[in-house]
Amino acid sequence: MPRERPTALLVDLDGVLRRWDPEVAAGVERRYDLPAGVLLEIAMQWALLRPAVTGQLTHADWMVAVADALAGPGRDRERMQAAVDEWQADRGTVDPDVLAFVREARAAGVRVGLATNATDLLEADLALLGLTEEVDVVVNSSALGVHKPAKEYFQQACLAVGAPPAQVLFVDDEDRSIRGARVAGLSAYRWTGPDDLRYLRAALAI
Incomplete structure (x- = not known):
């Protein structure tokens, strides 16, 4: 059975709309005599990351940890x-x-939401990056208390963007999030770069 054409779009932030220069962390690690890759390795440990992206820990306290x-x-x-402060x-x-x-999507009448696992620093980051007015809604895991790829996260994201799951296209660069979105009934596309x-555009008919 063919899917409905999407009327709403959910876009991930990190790895899709926002890019990170790996040389920043690498430079800090060199200056502070740290092993290559250790900053991200520690920060992304689930025991540290999960409380930060579910609102149990502030971004500042996460970095202290x-x-x-x-x-x-x-x-x-x-x-x-x-070293951590310089990196951050x-x-x-x-x-x-x-x-x-x-x-383009918004100009064509497609509602766009930013769907991200983020900390309480997200609002300030969006303002700094000039993105505050570029989307219709922001779905921040730390505000919801639940993170991607949980079904509950996507249910809340669809409510926020004002469309049923069958009419929402989700774009993310992580396989786990893509699978979670599909389980929740959304169309989901794994981002690999601008060639996508x-x-x-064709999927949204814009």
Whole structure:
């Protein structure tokens, strides 16, 4: 049975609309004599990340926990906090191709929501990046208390964007989130880069 044409779009932030330069973290790690990749490795540990993206821990406290985990024999605690702070000073950049697509979708009458696992810093980040007025709704896991790929997250996201799951197209760069969206009844597309925009435009008929 053919699916309904989407009337709403949910777009992930990190890895889709927002890009991160890996050289930022790599440079901090070199300057502070840290192993390559250790900042993300620690920050993304689920025991630390989950409380931050479900509103149980502030972004600031999450970063304190990362600095605590970095500190140890031969590593000064204050110096590790300075490394984390320097790393976190970079808030990424907006992908201009994806932003253009979002604008086209809205101009065509498609409601667009930002669907992200994020911390309480999201509102400030969106303002800094100039994205506050670029979407119709923001669905932040830390505000909901539930994160992707949970079915409950997608149910709330569809309510926020004002469309039933069968009429929502979700775009994300993580397989787990794509699978979760499909379980919840949404159409879902795994983002790999700007070459995907041709398909997405066709899917929305814009």
